Amino acid sequence: MTGTQGEPRSGFVSDNNAPVHPDIMTALIAANEGHEPAYGADRHTARLREVIKTRFGERAEVYPVFNGSGANVIGLQAMCDRWSAVICPASAHVNLDEGGAPEKVAGLKLIAVPTADGKLTPELIEPYARGFGVQHHAQPKVVSLTQTTELGTRYTPGEIAAIAAFAHERGMLLHIDGARLANAAAALDLPPRAFTTDVGVDVLSLGGTKNGLMFGEAIVVLNPDAVRGVSYLRKSALQLASKMRYLSAQFVALLEGDLWLRNARHANAMAARLAAAVADVPGVEIPRPVQANAVFAVLPPAVIERLLRRYQFAVWDERVGEVRWMCSFDTTEAEVDAFAATVRDEMSAHAGVA
Structure with missing residues (x-):
């Protein structure tokens, strides 16, 4: 889920940003007959x-x-x-x-x-x-x-x-x-x-x-x-x-089937995976329970700024450094793991500077 060259990846900004599920696209094509x-x-x-x-x-x-x-x-x-x-x-x-x-x-x-x-x-x-x-x-x-x-x-x-x-x-x-x-x-x-x-x-x-x-x-x-x-x-x-x-x-x-549930379960699972991957990173706070497909975290402002150069996500409350990371039906484990690793690296670099 990478944009054009030089653009930050957009996978965690909102589940509104996700593409259309292929089964939905198929249904639209079928509905287009006659x-x-x-x-x-x-x-x-x-x-x-x-x-x-x-x-x-x-x-x-x-x-x-x-x-x-x-x-x-x-x-x-x-x-x-x-x-x-x-x-x-x-x-x-x-x-x-x-x-x-x-x-x-x-x-x-x-x-x-x-x-x-x-x-x-x-x-x-x-x-x-x-x-x-x-x-x-x-x-x-x-x-x-x-x-x-x-x-x-x-x-x-x-x-x-x-x-x-x-x-x-x-x-x-x-x-x-x-x-x-x-x-x-x-x-x-x-x-x-x-x-x-x-x-x-x-x-x-x-x-x-x-x-x-x-x-x-x-x-x-x-x-x-x-x-x-x-x-x-x-x-x-x-x-x-x-x-x-x-x-x-x-x-x-x-x-009609279980697509709604499969999509939601996957998005929730990716949020849980992301929260678990960053929970033990020194300096990262997870201030709210992760109960669906959203992860809220509190990070130092300098780390938020650097992360935003590589990934898109919502800065929820600038006053306290709270951000929101959303997962979608198409979020992959590899994307979650890569993002969590980036968070870990940026936090480590920040601690070294501090």
């Missing part, structure tokens, strides 16, 4: 509806969209009134990385809760679940989680069930941003419905792009009673694909 009805009336979308029910339950409904922000914004908007608020972690993608779209497009108030690990709990939510019936307050309507979180952590089914019960007891609903839901399922060794449908999640944004798709995410409505007008909102938010077969065919190829 004419199909537009706007979701095609046979591939019909098959996707069946597959989603096998994965998430008979009441599950699926709405393919172009991207994760679209899935999140439309899903939340369908769950809310114009005066509603959404409680989410401060680190949530909907809060930090969607250009204010939940506020600008959906008109929703986000209530961002500080967390240590990217995860909400009923205890953390409770101080913000207030003002019900008070006209001066945006009305809390949805709790939104990310699984796995933006900090690489994951929720157990019990943790999600507790949040769902807390929310439902107060007349609120539960949404999950599942951009990396497959990585959570692989790490938990559970089917996706075990920590979504079966524990009270109402709406799910189901990720595909980070797990081998060319493009496309999906809104999966697990509780149809929790939403209104998803089809109309998808159209008005510019997320209705005319040639939807290309979105749906990818998801069918990903979910």
Whole structure:
């Protein structure tokens, strides 16, 4: 995974940077044969509806969209009134990385809760679940989680069930941003419905792009009673694909068999391998548990600067020297070992200079 001459290798910057999985490309080519009805009336979308029910339950409904922000914004908007608020972690993608779209497009108030690990709990939510019936307050309507979180952590089914019960007891609903839901399922060794449908999640944004798709995410409505007008909102938010077969065919190829799980298991395994390879390097700190396909590390600024000349990765928090290394379905053991060796060498050189 090397760029042109002189460019740093890009294998650890994001699972968004990975190529399309060959099986997905094959599915796209197959879907390209002949004419199909537009706007979701095609046979591939019909098959996707069946597959989603096998994965998430008979009441599950699926709405393919172009991207994760679209899935999140439309899903939340369908769950809310114009005066509603959404409680989410401060680190949530909907809060930090969607250009204010939940506020600008959906008109929703986000209530961002500080967390240590990217995860909400009923205890953390409770101080913000207030003002019900008070006209001066945006009305809390949805709790939104990310699984796995933006900090690489994951929720157990019990943790999600507790949040769902807390929310439902107060007349609120539960949404999950599942951009990396497959990585959570692989790490938990559970089917996706075990920590979504079966524990009270109402709406799910189901990720595909980070797990081998060319493009496309999906809104999966697990509780149809929790939403209104998803089809109309998808159209008005510019997320209705005319040639939807290309979105749906990818998801069918990903979910019908075990490709989704194989891809996620491999990415998780490469992250675990990388964390283990650098854990004993003097001066390297792994500040967060490695529970999926992300590794967070704290390094000296000079080492980060030198590593960035050879590899691309995210500098997560410049103040403390925290970086993020992401692994993908196509990350190889050789790439992991070479990167870990480079980290070890750079740390050794830094210690010698110091």
